[in-house]
Amino acid sequence: MKFAMINRVALFAAAAIFLGLPGPVLAQDEDAVEELDLLSLSLADLMDVEVTIASREEQSIADVPGAVYVITGDEIRAAGHTSIPEALRLVPGLFVSRWTNNAWDVSARGFANGTGVFSFAFLNQLLVLVDGVSVYTPLFPGVWWTLQDIDMADVERIEVMRGPGGLLWGSNATHGVVNVITKDSADTQGLRVSGNYTSVDLHGSARYGGDFGETGSYRAWFKGADYEQLEFFEFSDALGWSSLSAGFRADWSDETDRDYSFNLRAYDTRIGNIGLDLVTFDEIPVVDDKSGFQVSGSVRDADAGWELTGSFLSDIQFAPTYFDTRIDVLDINYQRRFETGESSHLTLGGGWRSLWYDLQGIDTFFVDFSVQELRQDVFRLYGIHRTSFEDAGVNLTVGLTAEHNDFTQFELQPTVRASWGLTDNATVWAAASRAVRTPSIEERLIDSAVFAPLDFQSEVLWAYEVGGRSQLTDYVFVDLALFYNDYDELRVAELTDDFRTGFTNAGDGRAYGAELAVDLQPTERWKVRSAVSLIRSDYNFGEVSLETDQYYPRRQINVRSTYQLTEELQFDSSFYVVDDLGEFFEGGEYTRTDIRVGWNPSEGTEFYFGVQNLLDASHSEYLDAQILPRTAILGFNLLF
Numbered sequence: 041m042k043f044a045m046i047n048r049v050a051l052f053a054a055a056a057i058f059l060g061l062p063g064p065v066l067a068q069d070e071d072a073v074e075e076l077d078l079l080s081l082s083l084a085d086l087m088d089v090e091v092t093i094a095s096r097e098e099q100s101i102a103d104v105p106g107a108v109y110v111i112t113g114d115e116i117r118a119a120g121h122t123s124i125p126e127a128l129r130l131v132p133g134l135f136v137s138r139w140t141n142n143a144w145d146v147s148a149r150g151f152a153n154g155t156g157v158f159s160f161a162f163l164n165q166l167l168v169l170v171d172g173v174s175v176y177t178p179l180f181p182g183v184w185w186t187l188q189d190i191d192m193a194d195v196e197r198i199e200v201m202r203g204p205g206g207l208l209w210g211s212n213a214t215h216g217v218v219n220v221i222t223k224d225s226a227d228t229q230g231l232r233v234s235g236n237y238t239s240v241d242l243h244g245s246a247r248y249g250g251d252f253g254e255t256g257s258y259r260a261w262f263k264g265a266d267y268e269q270l271e272f273f274e275f276s277d278a279l280g281w282s283s284l285s286a287g288f289r290a291d292w293s294d295e296t297d298r299d300y301s302f303n304l305r306a307y308d309t310r311i312g313n314i315g316l317d318l319v320t321f322d323e324i325p326v327v328d329d330k331s332g333f334q335v336s337g338s339v340r341d342a343d344a345g346w347e348l349t350g351s352f353l354s355d356i357q358f359a360p361t362y363f364d365t366r367i368d369v370l371d372i373n374y375q376r377r378f379e380t381g382e383s384s385h386l387t388l389g390g391g392w393r394s395l396w397y398d399l400q401g402i403d404t405f406f407v408d409f410s411v412q413e414l415r416q417d418v419f420r421l422y423g424i425h426r427t428s429f430e431d432a433g434v435n436l437t438v439g440l441t442a443e444h445n446d447f448t449q450f451e452l453q454p455t456v457r458a459s460w461g462l463t464d465n466a467t468v469w470a471a472a473s474r475a476v477r478t479p480s481i482e483e484r485l486i487d488s489a490v491f492a493p494l495d496f497q498s499e500v501l502w503a504y505e506v507g508g509r510s511q512l513t514d515y516v517f518v519d520l521a522l523f524y525n526d527y528d529e530l531r532v533a534e535l536t537d538d539f540r541t542g543f544t545n546a547g548d549g550r551a552y553g554a555e556l557a558v559d560l561q562p563t564e565r566w567k568v569r570s571a572v573s574l575i576r577s578d579y580n581f582g583e584v585s586l587e588t589d590q591y592y593p594r595r596q597i598n599v600r601s602t603y604q605l606t607e608e609l610q611f612d613s614s615f616y617v618v619d620d621l622g623e624f625f626e627g628g629e630y631t632r633t634d635i636r637v638g639w640n641p642s643e644g645t646e647f648y649f650g651v652q653n654l655l656d657a658s659h660s661e662y663l664d665a666q667i668l669p670r671t672a673i674l675g676f677n678l679l680f
Contacts (some may be wrong), residue, residue, distance in 0.1 A: 093199040105457035105469035105522035107202040113195040118612040126392040132571030133331040133555040139281040148215040150575035150592035167213035204475035226257040236675030256292035256396040305495040306333040326360040345377035366397035383428040393418040410487040433461035444543030466510035493541035517559040549579035570599040590622030630659040644679030
């Protein structure tokens, strides 16, 4: 499918969905504005929304010298999405492809390299955080998306920074950082139950929140999800999966006004997969069992300007006929801000990450490791100096992160960023950064009759960005980012002399493009958010490489409309275009239209109905193998 050949009927129907007759003006809800509810937030206030992903400090979007985008939990639910990777479809420049029933590819700014042995994922350059805690697995370069099945009803917002984030968050933030921020427990009081049903998945959750002491609040929650198999080769009956997860969060402050937070999440996920009978060598259906827990905490003294955070993650996997693993990660970080002048300050920070691996190959012919039990330590120091030239309206940020890991020793990631406030409603910015993706366990230690361990080193990116954002009128907000990425030492899968597959750094490349987001508010009843991204690249993976040259869309479009029909009825619709994926992956190109109607008969009560992939009976997002059907959605949220 090419963009010029998109069905005119589909475009006409989509336009009919988004265009409606404006109704009477509704009053703005000031409390919703304070809670960053972009569904009720006026565009005039959009540039004042504060984010933390760009500086690890609260900073308004207008002042961020980078490509930052925010989607709120209410916006996600209005779009009908029930998982983190699905919600990321809303972000300009992010490419999301659900290419098996339980695997998503998610990346930014067009990257073709990085086929994973264990993850079956292609795209590996995005760092994902949940409440500031990294869920990027060191086993393979990427994220176990199935393990991040959190209760989306408690997501306050998702902040996304496209482009390198290594200065603040360390290695493996090459193409961007995603931080999923859940609600403060003070905002989730009482009992809430929710659920939704489609022909391919079922979700149910419950949450209870209360108070303790004079300043404390908490919530406990439980979520279950079951995903039916999709049409996938001859093993469609084997690829369903289910997840059970539960969590607890508490927030409080002491007499010195220090803020404390504690978070716990545990999960058990069973994933249908395709295994190999070690006797007959026939492919058979198997079930992978992945379980674990994550515990984290933080203490913050805003007056003194310091913050201490810590987390411990444990992931355990039992995979029949494949491999068993246990990975434990302890992460501790501290940062402090020092005033260096009336208009400047210095932030210094450091972190220690300790990782323990227990890697047991079951089918040692296919998967085994040169070292099965291992401990690694990663140390990081960073300094960031920010200066504000108020008379000129210019803000300058200069920073450097130095990191030491056991695989590649020392890594340096410098960044220079600047922003210039042209007017009260318009800002331009520019940035230059160096970022690295360090080797994973599979890239350095995998050793079997099929895979050979080679001396794989870090991938390197030099990124150059410019952009601007402006509140053109009370009804139009525009955000534009241009980028040029220069890659070196890219991962390449090659055949060795003994006909095994090994990973080397023989690749390089360049990518450039534009990302445009336009938000419209024709009336206070009706809001439209839209985004277009255009990307071009040139990669060199060598003559004997097993990599593909292009696995990203050169053109993407998304448009989302929220229309308040009455005080009780809301009509939401979304339109997505993924186009020009390259010759090999063109079967994954698609257009998709979703609609949703929400009914709120009383405060805290919502029922909704929707249809995903409305204008097509089915489509694929990866080759022609995985079929995503048209699905109807029924759901409810009840707060007692």
